[in-house]
Amino acid sequence: MLYYLKLTRESEYRIERVLYRQGKIVGGVYVGRGQEAIGVGSAIQLAEGDVALPSHRDFSSFVIRGVPLGQIFANWMGRGTGPTRGRENTLHIGNLKLGLIPIVSPLGDTLPVACGVALTFQQRRRKNVAVVHFGEGTTSRGDVHEAMNLAAVMKLAVVFICNNNAYAYSTPTERQYTVRDLSVRGPAYGMPGVTIDGNNVLAVYGAVQKAIALGRAGGGPSFIECKTFRMTGHSAHDAAEYVPKELLEQEARKDPILRLEKVMLERQLLTREGLVEMERRIHKEIDEAVAYADAQPLPEGATAVKGVYCGPDCWWKS
Amino acid sequence: MPTRTYLEAIRQGIWEEMERDPSVFLLGEDIGAYGGAFKVTEGMLEKFGEDRVIDTPISESAIVGAAVGAALMGMRPVVEMQFMDFIACGFDQIVNMAAKIHYRWGPAVPLVIRGPSGAGVHGGPYHSQSNEMWFVHTPGLKVVAPSTAYDAKGLIKASIRDDNPVIFYEHKFLYRRIKDEVPDDDYVVPLGKAAVRREGSDIAVITYGAMVWTALDAAKELEKEGIALEVVDLRTLVPYDEDAVLRSVRKCNKVILLHEDTRTGGMAGELAALIAERAFDDLDGPIVRVTAPDTPVPFSPPLEEYFLPNARKVVEAARQLAAY
Numbered sequence: 303m304l305y306y307l308k309l310t311r312e313s314e315y316r317i318e319r320v321l322y323r324q325g326k327i328v329g330g331v332y333v334g335r336g337q338e339a340i341g342v343g344s345a346i347q348l349a350e351g352d353v354a355l356p357s358h359r360d361f362s363s364f365v366i367r368g369v370p371l372g373q374i375f376a377n378w379m380g381r382g383t384g385p386t387r388g389r390e391n392t393l394h395i396g397n398l399k400l401g402l403i404p405i406v407s408p409l410g411d412t413l414p415v416a417c418g419v420a421l422t423f424q425q426r427r428r429k430n431v432a433v434v435h436f437g438e439g440t441t442s443r444g445d446v447h448e449a450m451n452l453a454a455v456m457k458l459a460v461v462f463i464c465n466n467n468a469y470a471y472s473t474p475t476e477r478q479y480t481v482r483d484l485s486v487r488g489p490a491y492g493m494p495g496v497t498i499d500g501n502n503v504l505a506v507y508g509a510v511q512k513a514i515a516l517g518r519a520g521g522g523p524s525f526i527e528c529k530t531f532r533m534t535g536h537s538a539h540d541a542a543e544y545v546p547k548e549l550l551e552q553e554a555r556k557d558p559i560l561r562l563e564k565v566m567l568e569r570q571l572l573t574r575e576g577l578v579e580m581e582r583r584i585h586k587e588i589d590e591a592v593a594y595a596d597a598q599p600l601p602e603g604a605t606a607v608k609g610v611y612c613g614p615d616c617w618w619k620s
Numbered sequence: 621m622p623t624r625t626y627l628e629a630i631r632q633g634i635w636e637e638m639e640r641d642p643s644v645f646l647l648g649e650d651i652g653a654y655g656g657a658f659k660v661t662e663g664m665l666e667k668f669g670e671d672r673v674i675d676t677p678i679s680e681s682a683i684v685g686a687a688v689g690a691a692l693m694g695m696r697p698v699v700e701m702q703f704m705d706f707i708a709c710g711f712d713q714i715v716n717m718a719a720k721i722h723y724r725w726g727p728a729v730p731l732v733i734r735g736p737s738g739a740g741v742h743g744g745p746y747h748s749q750s751n752e753m754w755f756v757h758t759p760g761l762k763v764v765a766p767s768t769a770y771d772a773k774g775l776i777k778a779s780i781r782d783d784n785p786v787i788f789y790e791h792k793f794l795y796r797r798i799k800d801e802v803p804d805d806d807y808v809v810p811l812g813k814a815a816v817r818r819e820g821s822d823i824a825v826i827t828y829g830a831m832v833w834t835a836l837d838a839a840k841e842l843e844k845e846g847i848a849l850e851v852v853d854l855r856t857l858v859p860y861d862e863d864a865v866l867r868s869v870r871k872c873n874k875v876i877l878l879h880e881d882t883r884t885g886g887m888a889g890e891l892a893a894l895i896a897e898r899a900f901d902d903l904d905g906p907i908v909r910v911t912a913p914d915t916p917v918p919f920s921p922p923l924e925e926y927f928l929p930n931a932r933k934v935v936e937a938a939r940q941l942a943a944y
Contacts, residue, residue: 353693385725386724386725389723389724389725390724390725394724394725395725396721396724396725396726396727397725398692398693398727403689403692404724404725406716406717406720407716408712408716411685411712411713411716411717412685413682413685414679414681414682414683414684414685414686414688414689414713415685415686415688415689415692415717416689417682417685417686417689418685418686418687418688418689418690418691418692418693418697419689419690419692419693420689421674421686421689421690422689422690422693422694422695423693424671425645425671425672425690425695432689444681445681445682445685445712445713448677448679448681448682448685449682449685451677451679451682452676452677452679452682452683452686455676455677456674456676609722609723609726610722610723610759610760611722611760611762611784612722612727612728612729612783612784613783613784616726618722618726
């Protein structure tokens with residue numbers, strides 16, 4: 303888990319602080335600095351046949367489910383050989399073989415889709431689960447209500463994970479909802495709801511493990527609120543001056559990666575040398591992935607009109 | 621050959637597809653024990669069971685979203701909108717999720733969203749709309765609007781077999797009012813092929829849905845005056861049969877574009893542009909639109925009658941155009 307946490311942090315650093323500034327990434331840049339534990343602690347325990355519907359701040363889910371790092375960078379850079387052939391940006395990367403369904407920018411739309419995925423599991427008597435991530439801002443959308451209610455009524459194996467990072471763009475939680483913990487909404491729909499420390503990867507792992515077990519056993523959906531903090535702007539162009547400095551400093555001390563490192567070093571599950579070696583390996587992997595992506599061509603402009611419809615002569619198969 | 625109503629033909633088409641393909645299933649409000657607000661899915665719960673005929677909470681967005689999720693997993697969901705007016709509640713899932721997935725990352729999204737549309741039954745503003753153009757304007761969707769019972773069966777079957785999201789507009793006025801010969805055979809009517817419902821040489825009327833019957837009524841009336849209408853039924857709006865439209869325009873040299881939908885941004889405008897671009901030299905008169913006015917659909921009978929195009933309005937437009 304430490305490896306994926308660090309790989310995610312470093313990859314997103316490259317994207318937000320290096321490649322974006324070099325002009326190699328056009329368009330918006332949204333990263334999950336500070337909240338990596340949620341994606342890692344959940345995606346790492348998915349089994350074959352399970353489906354993840356990560357948010358735009360869950361970089362690790364894509365790596366863990368098996369999208370090659372170079373392909374992820376190629377997508378960010380709009381390359382024609384990337385997973386979306388330049389049609390989509392950031393982490394809007396789907397791959398059904400890997401059990402990955404990406405967000406659309408009207409966030410919250412993936413929650414009903416997760417219900418449909420779990421409905422198919424139910425119809426086919428499979429013990430798989432759908433795990434969907436979304437922010438606390440998204441919980442204000444009607445689709446979240448509709449999906450949570452539908453999942454509860456139909457007893458669908460969906461794990462609803464709210465990455466509560468305290469700000470929806472510039473809007474703090476008190477302008478988004480009035481309850482202290484969003485997990486009260488779980489029981490309101492008739493499903494378990496818990497609020498956990500989202501910066502503790504072991505706590506995330508434990509809560510998601512329980513929810514997955516319930517789903518596999520036919521016990522229906524669960525709601526997990528992971529409290530974390532967005533240690534960057536909404537996107538790369540946002541300086542986030544609306545976040546008080548003291549708050550940011552206070553939250554920085556809860557960094558999920560440093561916390562796991564500390565625990566592992568204390569319990570002698572990791573040595574200093576091991577850590578350095580891991581970091582070296584991560585840097586090398588990212589260097590190679592960026593080099594691969596940067597060598598990929600941009601798409602031909604005229605391909606913009608291809609593959610609008612699926613049919614026997616499907617462009618995507620070419 | 622057995623005769624069936626438009627509604628029975630749709631039911632038979634869905635029924636046959638469910639028997640043929642276990643991945644086809646139904647999702648909607650009151651479609652199970654109740655059999656749907658108009659009874660299109662009557663008897664299906666008993667026949668196919670709760671796994672395949674699923675009553676949902678009143679959540680159009682979640683219904684469409686769930687259908688997308690199931691379609692991605694290899695199922696072929698058929699969603700019922702209780703009235704097509706309520707499709708607006710699922711709009712985002714249709715235009716931002718379903719329509720764009722194939723373009724964005726490649727998978728097939730085989731799903732059908734079907735339901736009753738159209739006016740003429742004093743349903744008022746929320747049980748009468750013809751809102752097909754919302755979806756005609758969204759690349760990635762197909763849009764179907766049958767006018768006959770034969771087509772209703774063949775087109776619903778083709779729509780269920782299609783690998784794209786299809787919005788299927790049933791006209792509620794036709795449900796039990798028209799009946800025609802519908803074979804028990806397994807046939808499909810391919811999407812994108814228009815039908816000439818009546819041959820004529822003076823004015824081509826291009827239309828779809830219930831207005832096909834209005835055009836045919838007008839044609840009978842005008843025949844007495846020596847004006848021969850050709851009536852072209854588009855059958856599907858996306859994709860639509862450009863060749864058939866142009867063929868009839870080139871044959872008649874005059875054209876009326878007729879629809880029940882409101883005027884601005886309606887299908888007639890799109891067809892007028894096509895004709896102006898590709899058949900300008902073939903025209904012997906102005907392109908004429910007969911449509912509903914740009915208002916919501918009113919409730920009270922005199923208001924609704926004023927709102928709706930009818931045979932008299934088509935006859936008047938045709939007389940003027942014939943004299944041009």
